[in-house]
Amino acid sequence: MLPKVRMPDTRKMITLEVLATARRSAGFTTITLGGPELDQFKPSGDDQTVRLFFPREGQDRLTMPTLSNEAWMAQVLMMPKTRRPWVRNYTIRRARPERGEIDIDFALHGDAPASTWAQHAKPGDPAGIFDMGVTYLPPARASWQLLVGEESAVPAILAILENAPTTLIAEVFLEVPETADIQHDFRAPEGVRVHWLPRERADTLPGELALQTVRNAQLPPEPFYTWVAGEAKLPTGLRRHLVNERGIPKADIAFFGYWRHGRSSPG
Incomplete structure (x- = not known):
């Protein structure tokens, strides 16, 4: 059974950069992202999920897909690994559109790519997002x-x-x-x-x-x-x-x- 998802009306690939990092505990860290392109992102609250793009080790820049539709994954997979970014799903923990900022919390799992990136990220590092919608859709009948x-x-x-x-x-x-x-x-x-x-x-x-x-x-x-x-x-x-x-x-x-x-x- 496919999960129910409320997709955004419009969406596009957005390139941002790390603004700040904060280690919450041994198991969690928060990355704050921002940049001029964030004004094209519409926060919707709840469990708003994004595809998070970040460079692989050894890459000197982030290469984002150019397609803002369902063909983006094929485009990523066709990139050589020298340019292909890592891609993972994450939730927008908090959004502050008036300040041009979003927070993403990372649960740290050993040496997994996202955990490693989050633990070493520093202000100015590039990252990208692509809105994947909301899955928390409670019916009115629930008490x-x-x-x-x-x-x-x-x-x-x-x-x-x-x-x-x-x-x-x-x-x-x-x-x-x-x-x-x-x-x-x-x-x-x-x-x-x-x-x-x-x-x-x-x-x-x-x-x-x-x-x-x-x-x-x-x-x-x-x-x-x-x-x-x-x-x-x-x-x-x-x-x-x-x-x-x-x-x-x-x-x-x-x-x-x-x-x-x-x-x-x-x-």
Whole structure:
């Protein structure tokens, strides 16, 4: 089943540069991007996702695709690796259009290309974005919401909460590597309960703790909407549990596998 996505009316490839970096904890860092072309980007809030382009090691500049349609990926893959950029999906954590800035939070995973770039990025370094729309699309009939993710989905869920109406009622389960990775500088409506789940143990795979915790949780009986993302086994496992053991309609569950443990993303 293809995920539901609200795409922007118009979009184009946008080249920016790093304005600032801030290490939040051992597991997270924030990169602030900006530049003249950002006035062509329309922030839409919630889990607004962009393709993030950044140079490979050894490249002295960023080569962006010239096509602002679905043919852009083919164009990238046809580039020789000497010019081909890395491409990954990331959520806009915060946008400040009046200042020409956007923040992207990175969950740091070892020596993965994006983690390595984020940890070494400095002001003036080039980066590019391409708007991929929003997947958080709760139906009006939902009495409350269930939001679940491990560290790779924490920025998206916190962005959802900060853009949510004050009437939102939600149970939120956020798994992070360590207690030090718990974040406190975000806003959430009063009806939202956030459960932080530090793994602490290195032998526990990302998403396992969140999945088991929600399986064992006492959830309100009223109809609800679920948005879950992260390592592939978490969203697929939670969807299976909700449908088979709690009788939740599939249409009320939005689930997204951001990555797979032990496998690198293409591009």
